[in-house]
Amino acid sequence: MISKDIALGLLFLFQTGFGALGNSFLLGLYTITFFIGLRLRSIDLLLSHLTFVNDLVLLSKGITQTIAALGFNNFLDDVGCKLVFYLHRVARGLSLCTTCFLSGFQAITLSPRNSRWAELRARAPRYIILFCFLCWTFHLLTNCYILLYFRGLMGSKNNTDRNDLIYCSSTIDASFNVAVYVLIVFLPDILCVGIMVGTSGYMVFILYRHHQRVQYIHGNNLMLSSSPETRATQTILLLVSMFxxxxxxxxxxxxxxxxxxxxxxxxxxxxxxxxxxxxxxPFVLIVHDAQVLNTLWLCGIE
Structure with a gap:
């Protein structure tokens, strides 16, 4: 085994462990907060769902990718290969959908009372559970092709016409593969990313306009770098740009x-x-979300 394989394996192991720890911490925090009777925001349900699916994204591929990076390739049979790729693709799509809805939910919450989005403020929290259910149903169904065309390499002798994925392989021909990817992956992804970027830009505009009004009222003594609106804008821009x-x-x-x-x-x-x-x-949310820090403090008191 050469040194670069060990370095790559350790990189995947650190990424998986570090990310799973952060997401599990947030998920556990939201769960404890719910059971001890502290007040949860409507958005906390979306955040807890996001941390859960992010854990699935990391754990569904992180462990197997670490093993493969260390040079052990033929360790999954057909069932294991199908399960790993199916869960990863489903969780990846759910992470995008949840982030998209989270951005839209925040935009509705921040919208002015006289805007056309104000009517959705009271109704939006009611649709969170329904939205999550529809997202799960959509991605569980659209990724079923993985269960048909992905194979494990354990015990396989003939890899002709297969797309090698290190420890798994796919047997879909190129033309059919491109058509499937465009229809059930690429177009929904583009739609969600477009909505997320648009709503995030709308939030940045609202926060900037609100800051200008506050600065006009209080004068130049209000520091731009210390205002809550600026910190919220920076968090939104950071999450959107990262994603x-x-x-x-x-x-x-x-x-x-x-x-x-x-x-x-x-x-x-x-x-x-x-x-x-x-x-x-999760670490962006832990550092920038004041509600998380307040919940930690309250849980410590309890």
Missing amino acids: ASFYCLNSILLFYMESQKSTSWLVHMSAFLAACFPACS
């Missing part, structure tokens, strides 16, 4: 891998990019 950057890069790689013969380097790079946002997002 959009990692997700778009990974989507480009996946599209190329689905339509062409993939290499081990591309497989590892795609897995790493797919796990970057789930691994980093």
